[in-house]
Amino acid sequence: MKKEEKNLYEAKAKIFKALAHPTRLWIAEKLGQGECCVNNLVEPLGADFSTVSKHLSVLKEAGVVDDEKRGKQVFYSLKVPCVLGxxxxxxxxxxxxxxxxxxxxxxxxxxxxxxxxxxxx
Amino acid sequence: MKKEEKNLYEAKAKIFKALAHPTRLWIAEKLGQGECCVNNLVEPLGADFSTVSKHLSVLKEAGVVDDEKRGKQVFYSLKVPCVLGxxxxxxxxxxxxxxxxxxxxxxxxxxxxxxxxxxxx
DNA sequence: TGGTTATTTGGTTATATTACCAAATGTAAA
DNA sequence: TTTACATTTGGTAATATAACCAAATAACCA
Missing domain, CATH: 1.20.5 (Single alpha-helices involved in coiled-coils or other helix-helix interfaces)
Known part of the structure; x- marks a missing residue:
């Protein structure tokens, strides 16, 4: 694989990697039903706030979700609905x-x- | 997440994980063009035989590719073309x-x- | 049988990922 | 401004992945 081709495949792999975790997959599907703040994800997942926050940042970093701060809360939404397809x-x-x-x-x-x-x- | 739900998401994540590597992604796309034996994948990838073989076994284990031994060679094929979609x-x-x-x-x-x-x- | 080719397996080391806790930040309300 | 709430960040330890080399297996050919 040439260097440029490798870059492309690394970029693609990053998207897959972002979704390659049960918690993040669950989050992606949940956000497919509408935006959600961190708090509302933590409880059903039964994980630590910091853990969920880090999962969200992986998804965001990959470009799969978007975040928007409103008041004290941060609302995450699915940016690319085609992932659900x-x-x-x-x-x-x-x-x-x-x-x-x-x-x-x-x-x-x-x-x-x-x-x-x-x-x- | 309940135990059963978790099992399902782990199973889904396994598929994503299998594709979440530049080399394996490249292989999946290559196999989309038709079956291929290990030998013919090693050269363009520029990786060790054992490395390629292990990547293939990850894909196979996840149910993404199929293998078939014919003579001395093992031919791999894309089992689920929808991943390319x-x-x-x-x-x-x-x-x-x-x-x-x-x-x-x-x-x-x-x-x-x-x-x-x-x-x- | 013995040799050659194709692929897999095992071992090792380096790196990445994950989870949790504790502490820091940012925002709003008292 | 103090307090409380929502979220993120940093640190650490446990586990998982990945690459390479060397050795093992498997199928065919001489």
Whole structure:
């Protein structure tokens, strides 16, 4: 890879990286429903303020979200709604994986209840 | 986030994580043009065989690519072409970022040649 | 069988990411 | 101006990633 091409792929990777964390993915989807201040994200996530704040700054730095200070609060919003459009593709990948693993189990003639929590990872 | 919800977001994040590396992103796009064996990826990337092989296994583990051994070679292919569809969105994000930074520069009345390599990161 | 090619695996080291706590900042209300 | 609230920043420790080298495996050919 040439240097210039590498720069481009690093820039692209940065967007993926920003979304490559369960908490940040959750935040992105939440913001897809409308803007939200940090406080209102902290509680449902069950994480520290500072942790959530840092996740938000990663998303902001990547250009995925926007922030706006109004009064004492900072309101974050999803800047690029198209990221949500990718989720159905991601869910397809996950479904495929589950299907394959269920297939494997069946081929091995192991019967039993298969919980999604067993397969997703 | 409840445990089950967390599992789902971790599964989604895994897909993003798999693509969140310049090399792996490059590989995904390359495979979008057709299957390819490891050997043919190593040279243009300029990385070690083992490095490329490990990147491929991350992509495979995430369900993004498929592998098939034929003779001495292993052919990798893009299993989920929809990931490529997301790239235009990613490029939008990058373009926005560039536009904003150029805007910043102009507002600061700093003139000069702005190279994409300066801004992309 | 023994050698050659293609790829993967294991080990190691360097770097990056994440979470939490404590302290700092900024804003508004008393 | 003091106080309280909302958020960010800095520090630190634990864990995860990434790159390379060396060695192992696997498939084919002589």
């Amino acid at each position: 990718f989720m159905s593709c991601v869910e397809d990948v996950i479904e495929n994986r589950i299907r394959e693993q269920v297939g494997l189990l069946n081929r091995r003639k192991i019967d039993g209840v298969v919980k999604s929590s067993d397969i997703l990872r | 997301f790239m235009s969105c990613v490029e939008d994000v990058i373009e926005n970022r560039i536009r904003e930074q150029v805007g910043l520069l102009n507002r600061r009345k700093i003139d000069g040649v702005v190279k994409s390599s300066d801004i992309l990161r």
